Amino acid sequence: MLFKAAKFFLYAAVFAIVIVSTATLFPFIVGKYAWFRAMVDLALVCFFAGLLVDWDNGRHYITRLKQVWRSPVFIAVTVFAAVFVLAGFFGVRPSFSFWSNFERGEGGVQILHLYAFFVLLATLFREDKDWRKMFWLSMVAASLMILYGVLVGFGGHIGSWGTMGVKFGIPGFRFQGSFGNSEYVPGYLAFMLFFASYLLLGAKRGWRSPQSIGIIVLMFLFVIFSIMSGTRGGFLGLMAGALTALAYIGFYKKHWRKWLILGAVLALVAVALLVEFREFQLLQKIPGVSSILRLRLNEQDLADLTTRFEVWDIAVQGWKERPLFGWGPENFRYLYERHYEIQYFSPESGFGRWFDRAHSTVFDYLSQIGLLGLVSYLAVFVTLGLLLLKKKWHEAAKANEKRMILQGLFVGILVTYLVQGTVLFDALALYLPLFTLFAFALYYFPPGAPGASQSEPTGQIKPSPITTLVSIFGILLAALALYFGSLLPYLKAKSYIGAERQLVNVRTVDDFGALFDASFNLYSPVGDEEIAKFLGSNVYSMIQNQPEDVARDLAAYVEGRMLKDDLHHLMTLGHIYKSLWVRFGDEAAYLKAEEYYQKAHEIGANLPLPIYALFDLYGTNHDKDNIERMGTIILEKWPQDEETHKVLDRIVVQ
Template identity: 45%
Template sequence: MFKTSKFLLMLTMLMVVIVMTSTLFPFIVGKYVFFRIVVDLALIFFLLGLLFDDRHSSAIYRHLSALYKNPLVIAVSAFVGIFLLAGFFGVDPHFSFWSNFERGEGGIQMLHFYIFFILILSLFREEKDWRELFWWALGGGVLMGIYGLLAGGGMQGFVGARFSDPGFRFQGSIGNPAYVAIYVLFTSFYALYLLATEYKKKLTSSGALAIFGSLAFFAVIFLLAATRGAFIGLIAAVVVAFGYLGFTNKKWRKKLSISVGIVVVIVGILIAFQGSPVVQKIPGSRIFDITTTAKTFQDRAIMWKIAWNGFLDRPALGWGPENYLNIFDADFNTAYFKPAEGFGAWFDRAHSIVFDYLAETGILGFLAYVSMFISLLYLFWKSNSDQHKSAQISINQRQPVATPVSPFERALFVGIIVAYLIQGLVLFDVSVTYINLFTVLAFATYKFGDQDKISNLKSQK
């Protein structure tokens, strides 16, 4: 029963590939329907395992009990709970919970992500489980890219942007270049983690070469997606991750400082001369046009102002998830109405994780959201301190040293969280970001949680 549940949870990593051309929103509907069905089935088999698999169920009960004492699990639970509460007390509770055909988000989807989060924490209790999950995620990312290539080439039955379209940006099987960009950053995190652990001493093996190939593929996709927010997030992630590595290892400090300096200088030059013919010829050169005068930024600025006013009207729990449309109507900004360009876009979201959560879930929801990352930071530093203490005790007592989390692995965690948060300043969360966010948070709980307790629970299987 539990094995079936684990397989289904791994299957969710293929959600990104699902496209239903028979629906009005082909890139959205199939994904959330697939995810909910698979998670529901995983939950059913998990519960059946608890009922009929006495050999493993007692250990899982103890593991669950320990999990709910973990700060990060508590923070995630608080966020989901307040998210649902904000919907219940919002202006349209029904819509907050069920969402609509176009978005497929709301409380019902958040509940499924929470179930997914708890299930993978309950069942993925060994390193090999997570590595297998990451392989599934890589497979999903590659298939997403292949779909985009086929659609771009005009293959019959594949929908999306064509390579010949003016201003082409890669959409993959996601349908939105902005989410393609952050998605491949997450999959690159999984790929780099596998290289740093499973293939650390086997970089010329077929598995490692496959990962290198997928990373190169993701890099091309990232450039073709040409998303400025994700690009800034990537640069910030590289700088912070390298900074962390330099801080933890004096031997690397000089080389990493030089590397960061070179990256910053090159990017700075490309941004400064983004209008030149040479830079314009670079694929995805749109990412270098980083100014506050860009139309997309101006549109967002209007949305953020409307969201802020909505937050001030209902500061505690906000208007409820999915209800930004009501804020937009109540505080319509005439600057947004441009007849020559059509009515506008993005009226149901503020296009920022900050303003969307403030407006829709209030200060309580926003603080609960922030608390997840504060809790992650706490676990991160605590585990680092505990790791050094455990290593010293093991040396003094001549005991075997537990496998430590390497500085590079820690830098990867720092990098992906920074990239996600930076790009989120100008984008809102959807299913393809939520599934990766909850996966990374669950993995961080496993990686930086109390490993002594986890080891004891494993021995009691």
């Protein structure tokens, strides 16, 4: 019963992608990772408890675990997870690398949960029916993800589910589903297409059965909504994966080759025609076809691509400083702040936006977990690819047509993921099906010969002392992970939104402090930094129309909560105190604004925002010496800045 419960929680974990937690910060993220981690932790508790009280079944699973952990795939995934976590401890902020934050929900704790998910799947899912159920439920989750986007698109909702997102018909519409980000839709649905193919090829009632027709309909919908996401990288990944799968199948089926080649050529011609005639209004009205039409780059697309190249270069420069283990997971923004290059800023175009990711799995892993991390990550895919080169799987593909097709699709999904990952960083929407695929590979490509029976478990009548100790420790560790990794972050994220919604009832600064103190004082390993950041931005807006005493007290309250070594926090404090100085003429506020801007400048010497903030502050105070000093710094870095030239020229004239 306990092992069945563990399977239940693993099945439930795939529904994380459906959750949109409207009561928390980052509603498209916090609820998802809290649910996923909780389900994995509960599955771990049930699994370890099963080893203690149901050894008759438990010994079979221990035997299975001993079999799979010798697999090169299992070893490769284990090494990647270990290096990922280890890189965090060698990074610039180990705690942040491990716990991450609300906005991303990744870090070491997430990788450990994904690894536990992988190990449990590989251990508990020993039969075809287990995987078929997992794939069916994954497709149900994908359908609900799509349903969410459709509800939002038409302005409908079920309770609070479906109240956040983009509506159909708005300019530049791109389908997001329940992800809140269109970039992840095609990658996730590509995995669903593979899972659906496995179910379809294994259908026992033929392709005309209601079940098979249902699968085909779902596959059609997955393709349609992938296109509607308007994600160019995802579309290129799907194309590359499909062509790879066709090439693999054509290698084995010579009499299919001409038809496969014809189909591939027709598909490429169709795409080329769509791109060539993209100006036709009829084509432009088709939702999501922009991902195809954008394959021919316009000026804006080239600018976006240039930005990616710039961020990748910054990632490489940061990696050179810390080559083996990188800066640590989740620490890209610190690398970005310190290694920003002056040539990437244009005074005419403005700064743009901050980057906390390199927006490429390759450059993200290289910069954050170093060369060892990137090599261990790529080694997983090399190991999976080498599986198919083994003689036994080569012979199996020749002997079984359906297996040959599925092996081709397996290669195709790996290529799809890797290609789209060149311009996208990983998140739970991709990690979840990816680690599912890793575990499935251990079932579909077992260490023994195809069809070989599993070895019998040992004849122990009860668990060994080591197994007992490990199980007890595992239960305690999973319970702690559930509390600290899921429950506390969720409650913390919820508490801040709850406090914001109560602002209408606040009458005094003391009321304000008491309201947000409750959120700050709720312990969680993550959250204080982001809550302070959001509150700081809100306070900056609030003080614009408050009396002097209230504005000062609000500024003092949030100042006590902000981090003095965080560039974002320092800039916000600088803005707050500059506003107080401009409104009320307080010299102390001016000095604080200068202090915080200067600290931000010291962190990111080449970042334009602190430099221009100081230049503007001195300009507002008519401080000629400092205006000239900062103006000279600006022109040394960006001599094309005409406005700064004009300001300095006026000073000379005066």
